[in-house]
Amino acid sequence: MRYEDQLLVNCLLESAEFPVSGEKGALGCSVIDWEYFLEVVAREGTELFVFPILLDKLTSLVPEDQKSAIKSILLKKTVISLRYTGVLVNIITRFERKGVDVIPFKGPILSQRLYGDPAKRSFGDLDILVRPEYVFSAITVLRDAGYTPQLEISEEQLDLYCEHEDNIIFSNASLSSVIELHWELSGRVFSRPYMYLDVVERCAAIDIAGKELLAFGDEDLLVYLCVHGAKHSWDRLEWLLSVKKLLDISGALNWDIVFLLMKRFRCRRNVLFGLYLVKEFFNVNFPWDVSQKIEAERGFAGMVSYCGSPLLKDKLGVVSKSEHPDRFSVFQFAIQDNLYQRIRWGGILLFRPTERDWRCWPLPRQLKVLNYVFRPFRLLVAGFQRIWWCSK
Numbered sequence: 498m499r500y501e502d503q504l505l506v507n508c509l510l511e512s513a514e515f516p517v518s519g520e521k522g523a524l525g526c527s528v529i530d531w532e533y534f535l536e537v538v539a540r541e542g543t544e545l546f547v548f549p550i551l552l553d554k555l556t557s558l559v560p561e562d563q564k565s566a567i568k569s570i571l572l573k574k575t576v577i578s579l580r581y582t583g584v585l586v587n588i589i590t591r592f593e594r595k596g597v598d599v600i601p602f603k604g605p606i607l608s609q610r611l612y613g614d615p616a617k618r619s620f621g622d623l624d625i626l627v628r629p630e631y632v633f634s635a636i637t638v639l640r641d642a643g644y645t646p647q648l649e650i651s652e653e654q655l656d657l658y659c660e661h662e663d664n665i666i667f668s669n670a671s672l673s674s675v676i677e678l679h680w681e682l683s684g685r686v687f688s689r690p691y692m693y694l695d696v697v698e699r700c701a702a703i704d705i706a707g708k709e710l711l712a713f714g715d716e717d718l719l720v721y722l723c724v725h726g727a728k729h730s731w732d733r734l735e736w737l738l739s740v741k742k743l744l745d746i747s748g749a750l751n752w753d754i755v756f757l758l759m760k761r762f763r764c765r766r767n768v769l770f771g772l773y774l775v776k777e778f779f780n781v782n783f784p785w786d787v788s789q790k791i792e793a794e795r796g797f798a799g800m801v802s803y804c805g806s807p808l809l810k811d812k813l814g815v816v817s818k819s820e821h822p823d824r825f826s827v828f829q830f831a832i833q834d835n836l837y838q839r840i841r842w843g844g845i846l847l848f849r850p851t852e853r854d855w856r857c858w859p860l861p862r863q864l865k866v867l868n869y870v871f872r873p874f875r876l877l878v879a880g881f882q883r884i885w886w887c888s889k
Contacts, residue, residue: 732805
């Protein structure tokens with residue numbers, strides 16, 4: 498592991514072994530490649546966590562010109578987070594006025610829950626969960642607020658689109674903000690949808706900028722964070738850090754509810770693999786019954802090789818399979834609970850239409866069967882195109 502990588506890992510671990518003087522010698526190197534270090538911190542999404550530690554505990558390690566650069570990045574990221582916090586409060590108020598039931602998650606509300614401050618995490622959009630029956634009303638509210646959907650679909654097509662997809666992305670150029678409107682939390686991966694009514698009963702109020710907003714209960718939040726990390730093949734260490742911080746602050750976490758959610762939505766391996774990574778990376782001790790469930794799973798050590806974060810793989814001492822994390826990766830098949838779900842996942846990849854298919858063929862509901870026919874054809878064409886470009 499490079500010295501710069503070890504420095505980042507020490508910051509994430511909040512290690513008690515931070516050198517107080519002679520830092521360079523203690524780290525075993527004479528020169529730190531700060532350009533590389535800042536790139537890695539940005540790639541892992543950990544700027545707002547790591548930079549304050551550097552400026553506070555390791556200030557003598559950082560050259561003056563790099564301190565200025567770090568402070569500039571920190572200020573820019575903080576301003577973005579605070580701006581999005583204001584946007585969130587405004588848009589939730591608009592939803593409330595129209596009687597549209599929503600729950601914000603991730604973004605500033607997750608930062609508030611984990612760190613007591615909405616501007617302590619890096620994020621570039623807002624995620625809002627809406628009741629499925631209110632999707633069209635929510636779209637109207639967002640349009641009235643100046644947001645434009647990335648995909649234009651009619652009210653007639655909306656029901657069909659909602660059956661296959663889990664969100665629509667909106668952007669507002671004047672506010673430089675992006676909102677992802679969700680009605681399902683798993684990305685339509687689970688055999689049973691994970692929706693608003695599945696989480697609202699365990700939600701709690703949380704204060705953001707003087708306004709009380711609903712937020713996921715800790716059990717649902719833990720499951721979601723692990724599922725989200727697995728969905729993206731754990732491509733960023735910040736997602737793992739969020740799981741660790743949630744475990745730190747939620748002393749009264751009800752593991753029976755977590756186990757029930759794992760069973761209900763058939764996401765056992767999604768959740769347990771996330772906990773396995775936290776255990777190995779941060780050396781976390783879990784209750785006996787949780788540890789037993791983690792140890793009972795097969796293949797977790799090998800799956801780390803297919804994770805997206807290079808630093809995660811280096812820290813755990815595994816050889817990278819150098820596979821780009823996507824929906825067709827080995828990891829996404831291995832994370833499924835059983836053979837049936839792996840076969841089902843293969844069927845989803847081959848036949849279930851995605852947003853890209855909607856862009857190619859925006860068919861009316863009466864012709865919805867053609868969506869399932871056109872998708873494998875499009876994938877076949879895309880595969881041949883990739884082979885062609887790689888051979889040139």
